[in-house]
Amino acid sequence: MSGVSDIVSRIEALARKLGLDYHPVDFETVPTMFMMEVAVYGLPVRMPHWSFGVRYMHELIRRNMGHSRIFEVMFPGDPCHAYLVNNNTLAENTLVVAHVLGHADFARNNQLFARFEQMAGTHIVEHAAAQAHRIETAVTEHGQERVEAVLDAALALEAHVDVNMELHRPLYAAQPDTTERAPADPFRKRFQRLPGEKEPPAPSREPRRTPLPPNPEYDLLWFIAHYGPELEDWERDIFLAVREESFYFHPLFACHIMNEGWASYWHARLLREADFLPENLYVDAIKAHSDVVRPFAAKQQTALAVNPYHLGFSMWEHIVENQGIEVARRVCREEDDFGFIRNYLDRALAEKLGLFTYEARQDGEIKVAGRDIDEVREAILAPRFNYGAPRICVSELRHDGMLVLAHDHASDGRGLDLERATRVLGYLQRVWRRPVTLHTVDAQGTAHEIRNS
């Protein structure tokens, strides 16, 4: 380790000199297995659920086929936690340490990250572990079946949070009491003067129920946790735990291209300027760099996906080259991927990178659709819209406790996968314990209601 720790301190000094501004990073070396689990769970210790087992198996298969390798993973916080795989070479670790410092800088300065940090504190790793522990306790207390039913529902709604609201958000304000007598208006007075008319009956005194939710509510996890008619406290806790983790994952998801690009930009720059590195170490590290930051797999001429490392890296180089580091820093602070791609992926760069849009038909034919810059931007961003999930809101909580969900198909452009949606409603119904229904459109675009009761 002495080699690495020596390099870490030198690279860090260089990074500070170049103006990187970050919370300290705790590096740990871990076995490959650990990395794989982080790739699956997103966090070192996270709640147990069988669906992670499925992803784990997929990951294991991919890993065995040699598709990808993870060098590091970093969790922002104060301090940040970074994990290096224990079989990385010294050159790889040099690269990875520089890369992690880039991430740490990004996480401290980007406003989206800062906002989450402000809401949830800087100890998500410990939080998630504590939540996992609570859930394991719940399993012993309430049984596997019941806990799993709650997790089935909560994790299925993982993406359905409203990140524009606070993490700890207050309940809806009670609506002002509108049952007071209406003031005597001229019409009413005249009505009363009509011969033979009695005093109209006073409006009923019992308070009218405020409609719930007052506006369509897109934070399904929050709504169910707080307004579920028969949820027990431990069940609410699980929903809120999943929601907190979703909030944590959101900036990572929403800034993926920027963040990876920024870290790649900085590891490249730090390596370039680190004159203290032995030459062979530098060459090996740069080799590792070009393996990570490359547009296509070896020996291929096209890729049907854009490597975020490559795209982000090229964009940051482009920005720094043309507009200077200060502008780059401002962009890093203020944008997320949507603003970043739409405002800073210009025609010249897209052309240089050879970006295109393609169309994949269901019969498997894939053809190049075009190279229009706007379409390229939107094609890159489309899967990132709304946390990658369809927009679904609670439109009404009926008096009998029935939960009415609505799918905003106008903004999504098409209906839901009905079979899966029905199964999700099945999960939901088990914890909501009252009827649940969902309005969407079917393949023909006509209104369709899925019921599960």
Added chain:
Amino acid sequence: MSQDVPPPEGRPSRISAETSWYDLFSRGGRDWLRHNEKVREAVRERVREFITSPDVVTRGEGRTVLVPVRLLEHARFRLRDAEAHTGAGQGEGQPGQILRPAQSRPDDAAGEKDGGTGQGEVTFVLELKIDDVLDWLWDEMKLPDLKPKQSSAVEDSELVREGWDRRGARSRLDRRRTVKEAVKRRAVQEHPVAFTDDDLRFRQLVRRRKPATNAAVMFALDVSGSMGEAERILAKTFFFLALHGIRRQYPKVEAAFLAHTVEAWEFSEEEFFRTSGTGGTAASSVFTLARNLARERFDPARYNLYLFYVSDGENAPQDRETAAAALRDILPELNYLGYVELRPVSGRSANTEMSGILGELQRDHPAIGIQQGARQEDIWTALREFFQQQSEQPQEAG
């Protein structure tokens, strides 16, 4: 930290190789096991479909089955698949250029990396114990356990020790008893001697009759040209379940596999399901073979004997009398004869040669089950009828 580096602002970063908090316990492995448990539950719920699927393989002397299953998917809200999906790519290519021709399924390697759930058709093989599967089936179909033949009908005799006597073979001398007798005698005699012949006690053996717990099953299959592949699979399923159902009840089950066209042969289990023949059908041949087996190998006095016959119902008309005679010959020695007729329901009349012959015999022999049909469901009906009839029989008789 080495000396020449000025400490950065705040706390310096740390490096450690410690993973103490990470207890090397595989969370992924744990969740994977839980997933498998859920798959087992799912298989259990739909055990009938799974067990009759042609992909099921038996292994390890038939004590486990391998069932191919799909990974479970945790459902999420998802948009319906669009007619054509647009994505962003990178590289060369002119608008309109075809990057991949149609027909080959779009494989998942292209668009993944979003860590999505359950995409891709990864199947894995679940190994289930046949005993478990049968327990599930029995639970589900609410099948009773089999009853062996009435004790008067099938008996084994065995020698058991019972009582003592003053005479017997030296080898069965009971020393403890003998010494006890001697002690008693000495206690009352004034000048006792050590042992006398009267003290000797010998264990006695008695021949006792006990109900037989052996079973033998004969499976007879019509392999003439008219039996198609689908019918064969159904037959296999039926035989498999019947055999293991009987194994549930009897500690020792022997099986014989017979196939026939105009002639009948005995096969080993592996060969049996691969045999196919051509030409006509003479069912008498297989019944005669079964009768001979019953006489030579499976003594009806010692075995609970079952015969299952699967055919498409066709039989040469000139064979009719011979077949009926052979059946009449063997029926008294059987616990049960199950006949499953596999034929497409549509079109042909329900009255085939075989069902005619057996239907007639059924009047005198209630232990005949006839089931017609060509679907999975009919197999279950046949099994249910067989097992229910079998468990009711002794009550009727006794």
